[in-house]
Amino acid sequence: MDWANLTQQLINGLSLGAIYALIALGYTMVYGVLRFINFAHGDVFMIGAFAGLYVHRWLKPFFQWMPEFLSALLVLLLSMCLCAALGILIEKLAYKPLRQRSRLTVLITAIGVSLLLSYGAQLLFGAAPKGFPQLIKNDTHDLPGAVSITTEQIVVLVVTLLLLVSLRFIVQKTRMGLAMRALSNNPTAASLMGVNTDAVISFTFGLGSALAAAAGIFFAMLYQAIDPFMGILPGIKAFVAAVLGGVGNIAGAALGGFLIGLLETLVVGYSKNIGIPPGFRDAVAFVILILILMFKPAGLLGKSEREKV
Amino acid sequence: MLEIRNLHVSYGGIAALHGISLEVPAGSIVTLIGGNGAGKSSTLRAISGIAKVASGSIVFEGRDITNKPAHEIVALGLAHSPEGRMVFSNLTVLENLHMGAHLRRDRNAISSDLERIFTLFPRLKERLQQAAGTLSGGEQQMLAIARALMSKPKCLLLDEPSLGIAPILVQTIFSRIVEINRELGLTILLVEQNANLALRIASHGYVLETGRIILNDTTDSLRSNPAVRSAYLGESIPGDALANGGN
Amino acid sequence: MRKSDAVKKHIAHLALAAGLAASVALYAIAPQLDDYAVNILMLAGINIILAVSLNLVNGHTGQFSLGHAGFMAAGAYTSSIITLSLAPVLASAPAWQAQVAFFAALLAGGLFASFCGFLVGVPSLRLRGDYLAIVTLGFGEIIRVVIQNTDALGGARGLEGIPPYTNLLWTFGIATVAIYVVASLVNSTYGRGFISVRDDEIAAEAMGINTTKYKVAAFVIGAFFAGLAGGLYAHFISYIAPEGFNFLKSVDVVVMVILGGMGSTPGVAAAAVLLTLMNELLRDFEQYRMIVFALLLIVLMIVRPQGLLGNFQRRKRKAPQP
């Protein structure tokens, strides 16, 4: 066993997993309050990356006066705000008119929104992949045992953890978070408590989209190139992560995201040893999905629901 | 305080209420009784804004609240403890109570209200950090009522507080309802299937049958009215069957 | 009166015969058309097969599959591998023998695709709506990833030099059969079971309908025709690569079904033709085409969820009990 190689793969896998986890949270929160799969969420992730690119471009003249971490933070926060607004807008325009309709109608609409965002982005930004600016000086740090980690990886992992902790705080400790949980638990009772359902749903979409935007920027930081269709596959994989963790369960989504990131990386990194071609990385998530739905449909941390007759 | 005129409600084309009118004077307990599916819950749902009113009007403290969004109605001081309790099963008892106070910003008053609630329902205090879903039916009912109280309402709508609860607890809950009315001064509209119990604590009663009000009287006279029983157990029941069965 | 009764009795057979005759006619005039017109007709025919077969799953049976491209790929690759391996023999054989071999290859492709359909149909028993959609999407992607990583299938680079056996007779003949099969299947007491599964699964079970069997049957039959369509496509373009059967291809077919109206066979067939033509007419506006379709999907779902031409029920969530 080559421990250095394994450790290195784990570091790579965790940083990829962080991205899946952040996207998965949006799926899970929206599913929690509205009980549908927001198929367009992966595209919000893509828009987040492009928002980062353009925000950086616009603000570049000002960046020389501020320390690097501040400019990077600014890009991150502004992109998150832009995407939060986008998420809220999408919900208001496309999903809100469908509140009482069948899940399928909403799913089709969500596919429509997803296509609109990716092809719209193609029209606006072009289909060719674009390079992403370096937000922070990316040094490689040697760890004991021939393992290395880059500044960007550290930043991604640390910020993701911070975001997860603050999300937990918001959901567990704030009035809005409580309302979110109440709404997801029993929408009727929540409105009887005076919860403005629309406001909470908007908030949920905004929060989820902001996290997706952060994931988009982290993805762009780690892998440097962004394109209009970059959201589809990570989006679906993140959804799988949400299912793996138990849809509607916030801790589960984060766990699922990290697990899928790790598994994918390990399959590629050890493809020779386990006899699976590295090209199968994109199938990993789907195989997990099918297995989990067959054997533990409620997910690792979820509770099952049954239909009333 | 609460006045309903000619209320019609229907679900998916099926009429649930065919024009009912009722009145709840300030400070009183009024009860709405009737068999299953008579339209009692629909009335409450319409009042609190979670069922759509087809026609008719609902006026609360002189303000027309017909078809207003539920959260605005709560803000006006009308709380609803719904049928089936609907506690937030994944949330802790304390969180459920906080949800009741969702619209309030007065932190200090909230904590003193919490204390008051604990004196009313000491059992809840013992289970503050427990998920509400793990409570017994009776405890859940207490929580549902307590939660409704946390919004500091002027008027409380109670839907079937005795439903599915052990008889011993039903007694406790009903005496608390009376306490809430007398000591906290809340106006209460009580929907009950357990007619005798409801008629005992209310001052005025309406008997509902298939979406219409068939009787409207003081509770004293309703208690001795055989038609009440017939609304529950079927028309064919002879008037004297009551006495025979009772003794 | 009696005469029209006889017509009515055999209406399905007559329609089938008429469709096949039309296919022959189309085949006969094909030499008069230029290559591009034939190209469009061919794609239209293949799209009809795809859309009508997906409609059996998504429209009539109310399952939501996003993996049709996967079945198409299964059929395309199976038939291509067969004709490619027979190519040395067939090159010198008479044309009719090549066509017979092609038909056999197509069938094999269809059967293998329906086997894949069976594999997807099984999890569909436990899942509904959006979850099922994601699982079928996953299956489609797995099929694609497997092909992409199998050298014997040309891997990501694809298979080239597939003999161009597909002609308009095959394409429209099979399209006619697909329409006939789906339409007459649904228009029988047995076939109403598909719709009952869509309308209310629990009620269907209670009426003695084996919903399991119906759902699997829908997937198997739908996948069979998707496999045939894949075979036709491969032997028309002569070159296939896994990339051509990705998720967006499935979405293309789903768009046809939705615009045509879920559950309406004529609507869906018309939508398939219309969208194929639109694709060509809007070639210069390619950048905008998908945006227009996306907007159309969203607006349609809000305003007219039954599709432009369809009869899919607008279903509401269960109303609360009075």
Place this chain on the structure above:
Amino acid sequence: MLCGLFFSGCKKKDSAGNPDEIVIGEFASLTGATASFGQSAHKGVRMAVDEANANGGVLGKKLRLVTEDDQSKAGEAATVVRRMISREKPVAIIGEVASSRSLEAAPICQQNKIPMISPASTNPKVTETGDYIFRVCFIDPFQGAVLAKFMLQRGWKNAAILTDVKQDYAVGLTDFFKDYFTKNGGTIVSEQSYSSGDKDFKAQLTSIRSTNPEAILVAGYYNEAGLIASQARELDIKVPLLGGDGWDSPSLVEVAGDAMEGNFFSNHFSAEDKSPAVQDFLAKYKAKYLESPDAMSALAYDATMLLFDAMKRAGTTDSAALRDAIASTSGFPAVTGNITLDANRNASKSAVILQIQNGKFRFVETVAP
């Protein structure tokens, strides 16, 4: 009504042709993932046509260029080429850069007996389709051997390979590289793969790193090559990366920045080549488009010019005669070197090795076939 629109005037014999002009067809990926190749190639073709027209056309007729966009998408190349052939009746077709799309169009051109010249599809299978299919670039076996030869010359005997398995071109390059490299004393210490469109290569690179290669062959296109270079740098991999002509794009350095420094790739031509043909082309191109040409534009320009030369030699645009004239091209003085088409309709010419220095592609040496 729509049907009418499509099929009216679609009769085969109904020629839309104007007797005073010659139609040249071109299909390219003007939009989509490899748009940058398509755009460059299109500029080269455009320039050649304009130049010929400015000099009075060919065979006394004006040239008209018809360009179709295949959107970098599978299936589209076949459709647009059919449309072009049916509608515009071109005498010959220039296209495509990507081998996979050339493979789609080639059977159609062959079937319609219309000569097709690919500027830059290096996969051998392209011209194997039939006797009407040509190319003006070298093929993968040659390029693979060139890279192997170059590595061995530098004394790098342990190589790792990272291949884009989605691209015919890349897989071909890898195969021929391996063949030459191992036969001449080199060892492949690690073989990894990825698919175009991937963004995360860290797992593969980590595995490669653990085998300590002296050089890494990155067989694929510039998009991923750029990402691979920067991720390799992040993983502290310091050995040089080498690639083929698929790397040739300004985007290569844009994406990777400093991480690309010092790496090598083989190419069809170098702008630093002092030969008059190159310098002349450079000047004309800069004057027309206000930017520097890349290999794709040079090759596309060469393909078009070679076609015109063949027309002049054939004295007609008749398909069989034109085909024969193209096939007999020998020593045609092109920007990317003198082109002689061999019996398999492939160009035989030399390659150059370039190195990235300060963000520029520096000429290192020429490797002869």
Place this chain on the structure above:
Amino acid sequence: MSDLLKLERVTMEFGGLRAVGDLDFHIAPEEMVGLIGPNGAGKTTVFNIITGVYKPTCGAIHFNGVSLHDKKANRITALGIARTFQNIRLFGSLSVFDNVRTAMNGRLRHGIIHSLTRGPAFRAEEERIRSEVLALLDIFGLKDDADRQATDLPYGDQRRLEIVRALATGPQLLLLDEPAAGMNPTEKVRLMELIHFVQEKFRIAVLLVEHDMRVVMGVCQRIVVLDHGQKIAEGTPQAIQRDPKVIEAYLGEEAQHA
């Protein structure tokens, strides 16, 4: 044993919550039985257990001596148990005619292949089904509406159609789940007549869950009363009306002192 349906010590728990506990009861052939109880007493759960929607936590159910344990809902229907639903569950996009004919699916001799070949045997069976369905619709006065979309019918007719559809499966036992819900008094009277008519005409047993006591008392020969998932009484309508436990369950514990 002449019992048509027999439940023995049937218990149903949902995540620790006991919805039905140790329930025993039986139905004889052609018997009309009512299942009543206050809200949440577990009546619909009993229906769902009998029809295979839920699997009981423990206990045995036999129909005509055949155990229903682990049988799927459609198999149970095929054995001869049909049902209606509390909230109407018609096939919304199908016509009235098709709703009924779909219910004949379980007794069909043809399948996919016949639907495609459409040979003489297929056409004969379709013709037979057609006349059977129309005859059924005729009996219930729905023949003129045969081609209307089921959900376009007035509410009362939809309820009736559900019963017709259930009958089309050819049951020996018909379970009616709150058929009178949402009906006005006149409709209810008509419903009672209808239930009597069905029972006599088709010679089947009926198990009726209903809130409206007038309907239950008017229709049933025997009544089983549930409260908190337990059987608290069983007997003739007259006996049930007098049973103090029943009165208490319905009116509250103070009934005795009223």
